Amino acid sequence: MxxxxxxxxxxxxxxxxxxxxxxxWILVAHKNELLNNNDFVALDYFGNKIFVQNYNGTIKSFQNVCLHRFNTIHEEPFGNRVSSCLYHNWTYGKKGNVVGLMCRNSFEKDHISELRLKEYEVDFCGDFVFIKLNEQTDKKLSDYLGNIFxxxxxxxxxxxxxxxxxxxxxxxxxxxxxxxxxxxxxxxxxxxxxxxxxxxxxxxxxxxxxxxxxxxxxxxxxxxxxxxxxxxxxxxxxxxxxxxxxxxxxxxxxxxxxxxxxxxxxxxxxxxxxxxxxxxxxxxxxxxxxxxxxxxxxxxxxxxxxxxxxxxxxxxxxxxxxxxxxxxxxxxxxxxxxxxxxxxxxxxxxxxxxxxxxxxx
CATH class of the missing domain: 3.90.380.10 (Naphthalene 1,2-dioxygenase Alpha Subunit; Chain A, domain 1)
Structure with a gap:
Protein backbone atom coordinates (compact mmCIF):
# COMPACT_ATOMS: atom_id res chain seq x y z
CA MET A 1 0.00 0.00 0.00
CA TRP A 25 -1.48 10.74 -24.73
CA ILE A 26 -2.97 13.57 -22.68
CA LEU A 27 -6.43 15.12 -23.02
CA VAL A 28 -5.98 18.86 -23.59
CA ALA A 29 -9.16 20.35 -25.07
CA HIS A 30 -12.65 19.93 -26.45
CA LYS A 31 -13.40 20.80 -30.06
CA ASN A 32 -15.92 23.43 -28.91
CA GLU A 33 -12.93 25.46 -27.72
CA LEU A 34 -11.43 25.31 -31.21
CA LEU A 35 -14.42 25.85 -33.51
CA ASN A 36 -13.20 28.94 -35.33
CA ASN A 37 -10.11 29.66 -37.39
CA ASN A 38 -7.28 30.77 -35.04
CA ASP A 39 -9.02 29.56 -31.86
CA PHE A 40 -6.35 28.21 -29.52
CA VAL A 41 -5.89 26.55 -26.12
CA ALA A 42 -2.51 26.84 -24.38
CA LEU A 43 -1.08 24.93 -21.42
CA ASP A 44 2.10 24.64 -19.40
CA TYR A 45 2.80 20.96 -18.76
CA PHE A 46 5.70 20.41 -16.33
CA GLY A 47 7.37 23.51 -17.73
CA ASN A 48 6.71 22.54 -21.35
CA LYS A 49 4.62 25.22 -23.03
CA ILE A 50 2.22 23.79 -25.59
CA PHE A 51 -0.71 25.05 -27.63
CA VAL A 52 -3.38 23.52 -29.85
CA GLN A 53 -4.92 25.69 -32.54
CA ASN A 54 -7.45 25.68 -35.36
CA TYR A 55 -5.76 26.45 -38.67
CA ASN A 56 -8.62 26.87 -41.16
CA GLY A 57 -10.37 23.75 -39.86
CA THR A 58 -7.27 21.68 -39.08
CA ILE A 59 -6.32 21.29 -35.41
CA LYS A 60 -2.56 21.22 -34.84
CA SER A 61 -0.37 21.32 -31.73
CA PHE A 62 3.04 22.93 -31.29
CA GLN A 63 5.52 23.99 -28.65
CA ASN A 64 4.45 27.43 -27.48
CA VAL A 65 7.86 29.10 -27.82
CA CYS A 66 9.03 31.37 -30.63
CA LEU A 67 12.19 30.19 -32.41
CA HIS A 68 13.55 33.73 -32.77
CA ARG A 69 14.34 34.80 -29.21
CA PHE A 70 12.27 32.16 -27.36
CA ASN A 71 9.37 34.30 -26.14
CA THR A 72 6.02 32.62 -25.45
CA ILE A 73 3.75 32.76 -28.52
CA HIS A 74 0.34 32.48 -26.82
CA GLU A 75 0.47 34.00 -23.35
CA GLU A 76 -3.23 33.52 -22.54
CA PRO A 77 -4.74 30.07 -21.71
CA PHE A 78 -7.21 30.39 -24.58
CA GLY A 79 -8.31 32.89 -27.22
CA ASN A 80 -8.44 33.67 -30.92
CA ARG A 81 -5.44 35.10 -32.74
CA VAL A 82 -2.82 33.99 -35.24
CA SER A 83 0.22 32.09 -33.92
CA SER A 84 2.29 35.24 -33.66
CA CYS A 85 4.95 36.11 -31.09
CA LEU A 86 4.19 39.54 -29.62
CA TYR A 87 7.89 40.36 -29.20
CA HIS A 88 8.86 40.78 -32.87
CA ASN A 89 5.72 39.49 -34.65
CA TRP A 90 7.21 36.25 -35.92
CA THR A 91 4.15 34.34 -37.16
CA TYR A 92 3.79 30.59 -37.66
CA GLY A 93 1.59 28.56 -39.99
CA LYS A 94 -0.10 25.16 -39.69
CA LYS A 95 3.16 23.36 -40.45
CA GLY A 96 4.93 25.19 -37.63
CA ASN A 97 6.89 27.16 -40.23
CA VAL A 98 7.61 30.88 -40.19
CA VAL A 99 5.06 32.58 -42.47
CA GLY A 100 5.69 36.16 -41.46
CA LEU A 101 8.27 38.31 -39.70
CA MET A 102 9.48 41.89 -39.59
CA CYS A 103 12.60 42.80 -41.58
CA ARG A 104 12.80 39.41 -43.30
CA ASN A 105 15.70 40.58 -45.50
CA SER A 106 17.89 41.00 -42.43
CA PHE A 107 17.85 37.22 -41.83
CA GLU A 108 19.37 34.39 -43.81
CA LYS A 109 16.56 33.22 -46.09
CA ASP A 110 17.38 29.51 -46.18
CA HIS A 111 17.72 29.29 -42.40
CA ILE A 112 14.33 30.92 -41.80
CA SER A 113 12.59 28.63 -44.30
CA GLU A 114 13.92 25.54 -42.49
CA LEU A 115 12.68 26.56 -39.04
CA ARG A 116 9.78 24.56 -37.57
CA LEU A 117 8.10 24.67 -34.18
CA LYS A 118 8.20 21.34 -32.39
CA GLU A 119 4.97 19.58 -33.30
CA TYR A 120 2.90 17.17 -31.21
CA GLU A 121 0.73 14.50 -32.78
CA VAL A 122 -3.01 15.20 -32.41
CA ASP A 123 -5.82 12.65 -32.29
CA PHE A 124 -9.45 12.65 -31.23
CA CYS A 125 -11.85 10.67 -29.10
CA GLY A 126 -15.12 12.02 -30.39
CA ASP A 127 -14.84 15.77 -29.78
CA PHE A 128 -12.05 15.47 -27.21
CA VAL A 129 -8.60 16.59 -28.40
CA PHE A 130 -5.55 14.57 -27.30
CA ILE A 131 -1.88 15.17 -27.96
CA LYS A 132 0.97 12.66 -27.80
CA LEU A 133 3.96 13.79 -25.74
CA ASN A 134 6.15 10.73 -26.02
CA GLU A 135 7.52 10.46 -29.54
CA GLN A 136 9.10 7.10 -28.76
CA THR A 137 5.80 5.24 -28.51
CA ASP A 138 3.60 4.23 -31.42
CA LYS A 139 0.57 3.41 -29.23
CA LYS A 140 -2.65 4.60 -30.87
CA LEU A 141 -5.10 6.70 -28.87
CA SER A 142 -7.75 3.97 -29.16
CA ASP A 143 -5.29 1.47 -27.67
CA TYR A 144 -4.34 3.91 -24.91
CA LEU A 145 -7.98 4.38 -23.84
CA GLY A 146 -9.12 0.80 -24.49
CA ASN A 147 -12.75 0.18 -23.51
CA ILE A 148 -13.00 3.70 -22.05
CA PHE A 149 -12.79 5.12 -25.60
Missing amino acids: IKNLNYIDEAIYLKEKSLFFNES SPLEEISKHFGDKTIDYTIEHKVNWKLLVENVLECYHCTSVHENSFAKMGFGSVAPEKFDFFDAHSWCEFPKGESAKPSKIIEKALADRTLKIQGYLHFYIYPNAFISSVEGKGFYFGFMFPESPSKTNLRVRYFAPKFEKELNESQQNIIDFINNSSNDSLDLVLNEDKKIVENIQTNLVNFKDSSPIFGDEEFRILKFYEYFNKKELKDI
Whole structure:
Protein backbone atom coordinates (compact mmCIF):
# COMPACT_ATOMS: atom_id res chain seq x y z
CA MET A 1 0.00 0.00 0.00
CA ILE A 2 1.14 3.56 -0.70
CA LYS A 3 2.90 5.31 2.17
CA ASN A 4 2.23 8.93 3.11
CA LEU A 5 5.88 9.61 2.27
CA ASN A 6 4.85 9.29 -1.39
CA TYR A 7 2.78 12.47 -1.10
CA ILE A 8 5.54 14.68 0.30
CA ASP A 9 8.95 13.43 -0.87
CA GLU A 10 10.74 15.45 -3.59
CA ALA A 11 12.67 12.46 -5.00
CA ILE A 12 9.48 10.42 -5.37
CA TYR A 13 7.74 13.33 -7.06
CA LEU A 14 10.55 13.67 -9.61
CA LYS A 15 10.32 9.97 -10.41
CA GLU A 16 6.57 10.23 -10.87
CA LYS A 17 7.07 13.25 -13.12
CA SER A 18 8.85 11.05 -15.65
CA LEU A 19 5.82 8.75 -15.68
CA PHE A 20 3.59 11.58 -16.86
CA PHE A 21 5.81 12.07 -19.89
CA ASN A 22 6.11 8.36 -20.63
CA GLU A 23 2.34 8.09 -21.00
CA SER A 24 1.66 8.56 -24.67
CA TRP A 25 -1.48 10.74 -24.73
CA ILE A 26 -2.97 13.57 -22.68
CA LEU A 27 -6.43 15.12 -23.02
CA VAL A 28 -5.98 18.86 -23.59
CA ALA A 29 -9.16 20.35 -25.07
CA HIS A 30 -12.65 19.93 -26.45
CA LYS A 31 -13.40 20.80 -30.06
CA ASN A 32 -15.92 23.43 -28.91
CA GLU A 33 -12.93 25.46 -27.72
CA LEU A 34 -11.43 25.31 -31.21
CA LEU A 35 -14.42 25.85 -33.51
CA ASN A 36 -13.20 28.94 -35.33
CA ASN A 37 -10.11 29.66 -37.39
CA ASN A 38 -7.28 30.77 -35.04
CA ASP A 39 -9.02 29.56 -31.86
CA PHE A 40 -6.35 28.21 -29.52
CA VAL A 41 -5.89 26.55 -26.12
CA ALA A 42 -2.51 26.84 -24.38
CA LEU A 43 -1.08 24.93 -21.42
CA ASP A 44 2.10 24.64 -19.40
CA TYR A 45 2.80 20.96 -18.76
CA PHE A 46 5.70 20.41 -16.33
CA GLY A 47 7.37 23.51 -17.73
CA ASN A 48 6.71 22.54 -21.35
CA LYS A 49 4.62 25.22 -23.03
CA ILE A 50 2.22 23.79 -25.59
CA PHE A 51 -0.71 25.05 -27.63
CA VAL A 52 -3.38 23.52 -29.85
CA GLN A 53 -4.92 25.69 -32.54
CA ASN A 54 -7.45 25.68 -35.36
CA TYR A 55 -5.76 26.45 -38.67
CA ASN A 56 -8.62 26.87 -41.16
CA GLY A 57 -10.37 23.75 -39.86
CA THR A 58 -7.27 21.68 -39.08
CA ILE A 59 -6.32 21.29 -35.41
CA LYS A 60 -2.56 21.22 -34.84
CA SER A 61 -0.37 21.32 -31.73
CA PHE A 62 3.04 22.93 -31.29
CA GLN A 63 5.52 23.99 -28.65
CA ASN A 64 4.45 27.43 -27.48
CA VAL A 65 7.86 29.10 -27.82
CA CYS A 66 9.03 31.37 -30.63
CA LEU A 67 12.19 30.19 -32.41
CA HIS A 68 13.55 33.73 -32.77
CA ARG A 69 14.34 34.80 -29.21
CA PHE A 70 12.27 32.16 -27.36
CA ASN A 71 9.37 34.30 -26.14
CA THR A 72 6.02 32.62 -25.45
CA ILE A 73 3.75 32.76 -28.52
CA HIS A 74 0.34 32.48 -26.82
CA GLU A 75 0.47 34.00 -23.35
CA GLU A 76 -3.23 33.52 -22.54
CA PRO A 77 -4.74 30.07 -21.71
CA PHE A 78 -7.21 30.39 -24.58
CA GLY A 79 -8.31 32.89 -27.22
CA ASN A 80 -8.44 33.67 -30.92
CA ARG A 81 -5.44 35.10 -32.74
CA VAL A 82 -2.82 33.99 -35.24
CA SER A 83 0.22 32.09 -33.92
CA SER A 84 2.29 35.24 -33.66
CA CYS A 85 4.95 36.11 -31.09
CA LEU A 86 4.19 39.54 -29.62
CA TYR A 87 7.89 40.36 -29.20
CA HIS A 88 8.86 40.78 -32.87
CA ASN A 89 5.72 39.49 -34.65
CA TRP A 90 7.21 36.25 -35.92
CA THR A 91 4.15 34.34 -37.16
CA TYR A 92 3.79 30.59 -37.66
CA GLY A 93 1.59 28.56 -39.99
CA LYS A 94 -0.10 25.16 -39.69
CA LYS A 95 3.16 23.36 -40.45
CA GLY A 96 4.93 25.19 -37.63
CA ASN A 97 6.89 27.16 -40.23
CA VAL A 98 7.61 30.88 -40.19
CA VAL A 99 5.06 32.58 -42.47
CA GLY A 100 5.69 36.16 -41.46
CA LEU A 101 8.27 38.31 -39.70
CA MET A 102 9.48 41.89 -39.59
CA CYS A 103 12.60 42.80 -41.58
CA ARG A 104 12.80 39.41 -43.30
CA ASN A 105 15.70 40.58 -45.50
CA SER A 106 17.89 41.00 -42.43
CA PHE A 107 17.85 37.22 -41.83
CA GLU A 108 19.37 34.39 -43.81
CA LYS A 109 16.56 33.22 -46.09
CA ASP A 110 17.38 29.51 -46.18
CA HIS A 111 17.72 29.29 -42.40
CA ILE A 112 14.33 30.92 -41.80
CA SER A 113 12.59 28.63 -44.30
CA GLU A 114 13.92 25.54 -42.49
CA LEU A 115 12.68 26.56 -39.04
CA ARG A 116 9.78 24.56 -37.57
CA LEU A 117 8.10 24.67 -34.18
CA LYS A 118 8.20 21.34 -32.39
CA GLU A 119 4.97 19.58 -33.30
CA TYR A 120 2.90 17.17 -31.21
CA GLU A 121 0.73 14.50 -32.78
CA VAL A 122 -3.01 15.20 -32.41
CA ASP A 123 -5.82 12.65 -32.29
CA PHE A 124 -9.45 12.65 -31.23
CA CYS A 125 -11.85 10.67 -29.10
CA GLY A 126 -15.12 12.02 -30.39
CA ASP A 127 -14.84 15.77 -29.78
CA PHE A 128 -12.05 15.47 -27.21
CA VAL A 129 -8.60 16.59 -28.40
CA PHE A 130 -5.55 14.57 -27.30
CA ILE A 131 -1.88 15.17 -27.96
CA LYS A 132 0.97 12.66 -27.80
CA LEU A 133 3.96 13.79 -25.74
CA ASN A 134 6.15 10.73 -26.02
CA GLU A 135 7.52 10.46 -29.54
CA GLN A 136 9.10 7.10 -28.76
CA THR A 137 5.80 5.24 -28.51
CA ASP A 138 3.60 4.23 -31.42
CA LYS A 139 0.57 3.41 -29.23
CA LYS A 140 -2.65 4.60 -30.87
CA LEU A 141 -5.10 6.70 -28.87
CA SER A 142 -7.75 3.97 -29.16
CA ASP A 143 -5.29 1.47 -27.67
CA TYR A 144 -4.34 3.91 -24.91
CA LEU A 145 -7.98 4.38 -23.84
CA GLY A 146 -9.12 0.80 -24.49
CA ASN A 147 -12.75 0.18 -23.51
CA ILE A 148 -13.00 3.70 -22.05
CA PHE A 149 -12.79 5.12 -25.60
CA SER A 150 -16.45 4.50 -26.52
CA PRO A 151 -18.15 5.99 -23.42
CA LEU A 152 -15.76 8.96 -23.49
CA GLU A 153 -16.49 9.48 -27.18
CA GLU A 154 -20.22 9.43 -26.45
CA ILE A 155 -20.18 12.03 -23.68
CA SER A 156 -17.99 14.34 -25.79
CA LYS A 157 -20.84 14.79 -28.30
CA HIS A 158 -23.08 16.52 -25.76
CA PHE A 159 -20.87 19.47 -24.77
CA GLY A 160 -22.26 22.93 -25.53
CA ASP A 161 -20.49 26.28 -25.16
CA LYS A 162 -17.70 26.75 -22.62
CA THR A 163 -18.86 28.99 -19.77
CA ILE A 164 -15.79 29.16 -17.52
CA ASP A 165 -12.05 28.55 -17.76
CA TYR A 166 -9.78 29.34 -14.80
CA THR A 167 -7.08 27.75 -12.66
CA ILE A 168 -7.08 27.01 -8.92
CA GLU A 169 -3.87 26.40 -7.00
CA HIS A 170 -4.02 23.46 -4.57
CA LYS A 171 -1.30 23.07 -1.95
CA VAL A 172 -1.44 19.30 -2.29
CA ASN A 173 0.20 16.35 -3.98
CA TRP A 174 -1.47 15.47 -7.29
CA LYS A 175 -2.46 12.00 -6.07
CA LEU A 176 -4.68 13.50 -3.38
CA LEU A 177 -6.70 15.24 -6.09
CA VAL A 178 -7.05 11.95 -7.95
CA GLU A 179 -8.15 10.12 -4.83
CA ASN A 180 -10.69 12.78 -3.98
CA VAL A 181 -12.51 12.64 -7.32
CA LEU A 182 -12.53 8.86 -7.60
CA GLU A 183 -15.08 8.36 -4.83
CA CYS A 184 -18.32 9.90 -3.62
CA TYR A 185 -17.98 8.43 -0.15
CA HIS A 186 -17.30 11.98 1.08
CA CYS A 187 -20.17 13.62 -0.82
CA THR A 188 -22.80 13.53 1.92
CA SER A 189 -20.44 15.04 4.50
CA VAL A 190 -18.23 17.47 2.55
CA HIS A 191 -20.85 18.49 -0.05
CA GLU A 192 -23.88 18.71 2.20
CA ASN A 193 -25.22 21.77 0.36
CA SER A 194 -24.46 20.63 -3.18
CA PHE A 195 -24.10 16.96 -4.16
CA ALA A 196 -25.96 15.71 -1.08
CA LYS A 197 -28.93 17.98 -1.77
CA MET A 198 -29.06 16.64 -5.32
CA GLY A 199 -29.23 13.09 -3.94
CA PHE A 200 -25.70 11.86 -4.66
CA GLY A 201 -23.45 9.97 -2.29
CA SER A 202 -26.07 7.94 -0.48
CA VAL A 203 -26.34 5.15 -3.07
CA ALA A 204 -23.45 2.89 -4.09
CA PRO A 205 -22.59 2.94 -7.82
CA GLU A 206 -23.55 -0.02 -9.98
CA LYS A 207 -22.27 1.16 -13.37
CA PHE A 208 -18.51 1.50 -13.88
CA ASP A 209 -15.60 0.28 -15.97
CA PHE A 210 -11.80 0.38 -16.02
CA PHE A 211 -8.90 0.24 -18.44
CA ASP A 212 -5.42 0.47 -16.95
CA ALA A 213 -5.70 3.56 -14.70
CA HIS A 214 -8.58 5.11 -16.69
CA SER A 215 -12.06 4.65 -15.28
CA TRP A 216 -15.63 5.87 -15.45
CA CYS A 217 -18.43 5.53 -12.93
CA GLU A 218 -22.06 6.61 -12.69
CA PHE A 219 -23.18 7.48 -9.17
CA PRO A 220 -26.96 6.93 -8.82
CA LYS A 221 -29.33 9.58 -7.56
CA GLY A 222 -31.16 8.93 -4.31
CA GLU A 223 -34.95 8.75 -4.51
CA SER A 224 -35.43 11.42 -1.83
CA ALA A 225 -33.98 14.24 -3.99
CA LYS A 226 -36.59 16.71 -5.21
CA PRO A 227 -35.93 18.10 -8.70
CA SER A 228 -36.73 21.69 -9.63
CA LYS A 229 -39.63 21.71 -12.09
CA ILE A 230 -38.44 24.98 -13.63
CA ILE A 231 -34.93 23.65 -14.27
CA GLU A 232 -36.20 20.29 -15.51
CA LYS A 233 -38.49 22.03 -18.01
CA ALA A 234 -35.76 24.38 -19.21
CA LEU A 235 -33.32 21.50 -19.76
CA ALA A 236 -35.84 19.02 -21.15
CA ASP A 237 -34.39 19.21 -24.68
CA ARG A 238 -30.75 18.62 -23.71
CA THR A 239 -29.17 15.90 -25.83
CA LEU A 240 -27.83 13.82 -22.90
CA LYS A 241 -30.38 12.66 -20.34
CA ILE A 242 -28.96 10.49 -17.58
CA GLN A 243 -30.20 9.99 -14.04
CA GLY A 244 -26.89 9.99 -12.18
CA TYR A 245 -23.58 11.74 -11.72
CA LEU A 246 -21.25 10.49 -14.45
CA HIS A 247 -17.50 10.77 -13.83
CA PHE A 248 -14.43 9.91 -15.93
CA TYR A 249 -10.79 9.85 -14.89
CA ILE A 250 -8.44 9.85 -17.88
CA TYR A 251 -4.95 8.99 -16.62
CA PRO A 252 -2.80 10.74 -15.78
CA ASN A 253 -4.45 14.10 -15.24
CA ALA A 254 -7.92 14.72 -16.73
CA PHE A 255 -11.35 14.60 -15.09
CA ILE A 256 -14.66 14.74 -16.98
CA SER A 257 -18.03 14.75 -15.22
CA SER A 258 -21.69 15.61 -15.61
CA VAL A 259 -24.69 15.79 -13.31
CA GLU A 260 -27.59 14.30 -15.30
CA GLY A 261 -26.27 15.78 -18.56
CA LYS A 262 -27.17 19.30 -17.38
CA GLY A 263 -23.61 20.60 -17.77
CA PHE A 264 -20.09 19.28 -18.13
CA TYR A 265 -16.95 19.73 -16.04
CA PHE A 266 -13.46 19.30 -17.52
CA GLY A 267 -10.63 19.37 -14.97
CA PHE A 268 -6.95 19.23 -15.89
CA MET A 269 -4.16 18.79 -13.32
CA PHE A 270 -0.75 20.44 -13.54
CA PRO A 271 1.53 19.03 -10.79
CA GLU A 272 4.22 21.56 -9.86
CA SER A 273 5.85 20.08 -6.76
CA PRO A 274 5.25 17.32 -4.19
CA SER A 275 2.83 19.67 -2.40
CA LYS A 276 1.48 21.91 -5.15
CA THR A 277 -0.92 21.07 -7.98
CA ASN A 278 -2.74 23.52 -10.20
CA LEU A 279 -6.19 22.51 -11.40
CA ARG A 280 -7.50 24.07 -14.59
CA VAL A 281 -11.28 24.22 -14.38
CA ARG A 282 -13.49 24.35 -17.47
CA TYR A 283 -17.27 24.04 -17.58
CA PHE A 284 -19.53 23.58 -20.60
CA ALA A 285 -23.26 24.11 -21.01
CA PRO A 286 -25.34 21.22 -22.33
CA LYS A 287 -26.14 20.82 -26.02
CA PHE A 288 -29.78 21.03 -27.03
CA GLU A 289 -31.72 19.16 -29.71
CA LYS A 290 -32.94 22.42 -31.26
CA GLU A 291 -31.88 26.04 -31.22
CA LEU A 292 -33.13 28.01 -28.22
CA ASN A 293 -35.17 31.19 -28.53
CA GLU A 294 -34.13 34.32 -26.63
CA SER A 295 -36.36 33.63 -23.64
CA GLN A 296 -35.11 30.04 -23.33
CA GLN A 297 -31.49 31.18 -23.69
CA ASN A 298 -31.93 33.67 -20.85
CA ILE A 299 -33.15 30.88 -18.58
CA ILE A 300 -30.26 28.63 -19.62
CA ASP A 301 -27.79 31.44 -18.97
CA PHE A 302 -29.18 31.75 -15.44
CA ILE A 303 -28.89 27.97 -14.94
CA ASN A 304 -25.31 28.02 -16.27
CA ASN A 305 -24.36 30.80 -13.86
CA SER A 306 -25.89 28.82 -10.99
CA SER A 307 -24.00 25.71 -12.13
CA ASN A 308 -20.75 27.67 -12.20
CA ASP A 309 -21.39 28.88 -8.65
CA SER A 310 -22.19 25.33 -7.51
CA LEU A 311 -19.03 24.00 -9.13
CA ASP A 312 -16.95 26.68 -7.43
CA LEU A 313 -18.51 25.73 -4.09
CA VAL A 314 -17.76 22.02 -4.59
CA LEU A 315 -14.16 22.63 -5.71
CA ASN A 316 -13.39 24.85 -2.75
CA GLU A 317 -14.98 22.41 -0.30
CA ASP A 318 -12.71 19.69 -1.67
CA LYS A 319 -9.70 22.01 -1.73
CA LYS A 320 -10.05 22.75 1.98
CA ILE A 321 -10.15 19.05 2.87
CA VAL A 322 -7.25 17.87 0.71
CA GLU A 323 -5.04 20.76 1.79
CA ASN A 324 -5.72 19.85 5.43
CA ILE A 325 -4.69 16.28 4.65
CA GLN A 326 -1.45 17.40 3.00
CA THR A 327 -0.40 19.41 6.08
CA ASN A 328 -0.87 16.35 8.29
CA LEU A 329 1.12 13.85 6.25
CA VAL A 330 4.57 15.02 7.34
CA ASN A 331 3.87 13.65 10.82
CA PHE A 332 2.68 10.29 9.45
CA LYS A 333 5.32 9.51 6.82
CA ASP A 334 5.36 5.76 7.44
CA SER A 335 1.59 5.37 7.74
CA SER A 336 -0.75 4.54 4.88
CA PRO A 337 -4.27 5.70 4.04
CA ILE A 338 -7.06 3.15 4.47
CA PHE A 339 -9.34 2.55 1.49
CA GLY A 340 -12.67 0.74 1.83
CA ASP A 341 -15.06 -0.83 -0.66
CA GLU A 342 -16.62 2.55 -1.49
CA GLU A 343 -13.19 3.70 -2.68
CA PHE A 344 -12.69 0.89 -5.19
CA ARG A 345 -11.70 3.22 -8.03
CA ILE A 346 -8.79 4.49 -5.94
CA LEU A 347 -7.63 0.92 -5.36
CA LYS A 348 -7.77 0.22 -9.12
CA PHE A 349 -5.79 3.41 -9.80
CA TYR A 350 -2.98 2.36 -7.44
CA GLU A 351 -3.05 -1.21 -8.74
CA TYR A 352 -2.04 0.19 -12.14
CA PHE A 353 0.13 3.08 -10.95
CA ASN A 354 2.27 1.01 -8.58
CA LYS A 355 2.99 -1.54 -11.31
CA LYS A 356 3.83 1.24 -13.74
CA GLU A 357 6.13 2.90 -11.24
CA LEU A 358 8.06 -0.30 -10.63
CA LYS A 359 8.35 -0.99 -14.32
CA ASP A 360 9.31 2.46 -15.61
CA ILE A 361 11.38 3.91 -12.76
